[in-house]
Amino acid sequence: MSAQPSTPTSHGIRIANVTKEFPALPRPAVDDVSLDIAPGEFMTFLGPSGSGKTTMLSMIAGFVPLSEGSISIDGEDVSRLKAHKRDLGVVFQQYALFPHMTAARNIAFPLQQRSMPKAEIATRVREALRLVDLEEVADRLPKQLSGGQQQRVALARAVVYEPRALLLDEPLGALDKRLRDQLRREIARMHRELGMTFIFVTHDQEEALTLSNRIAVFHEGKVEQVGTPDELYERPRTLFVARFLGESN
């Protein structure tokens, strides 16, 4: 309900007074953002283009260093940890599939990196393929899959090693309307089945309102309001929030 952190907790993701400045920008890309994300929560960063959503997500992922503030996961300060040490699943646009590997091998890759026994890898890959409903195309290469199927492989690959949270940056952005709706339902189902924390970035109000437990509305690098879809829709605290939620794409 509040943009400020609630009571201190050692669980979940805590973003405390995080700022990111880029040299050429007149104002910070992310400006003193504080936010607590509860374990298992579906949290969406919603806002117009350039409002700082991707930069915030990239700092949580460990792709972009913080200028100020801290980020902790389950009580552990990860602000200075390298991305691969944070134990987070990511589906970012730049995280494309390996083109020379089948869907199944793409999904197995993070498990092989962690030196998991072969039999366990096979079981987990089968479960992940089932989760995203891709069992029949397990042996196809990415180029033999549709855009929606490729994105589902990326989702399966991101959750197969049971990370602490899944970070999703506009994962439906490149898809047509029908596939978007379909994949949106898949993501909602994955969240229900896995019970994992999801952080989802979008500029699409409808996506945010239908998927999220809570939404953080970004505007010019700041979080204007945090709340459930109902709270934001019924009691917007600023004109910006009211206008932005009222728009449709």
Ligand code: ADP
């Ligand atoms: P959003 O995800 O809401 O579209 P971004 O986080 O991508 O917004 O961008 C926020 C601001 O930071 C924008 O003004 C953008 O141009 C700027 N920005 C993002 N990344 C960089 C970078 N690597 N170097 C300089 N400016 C950047």
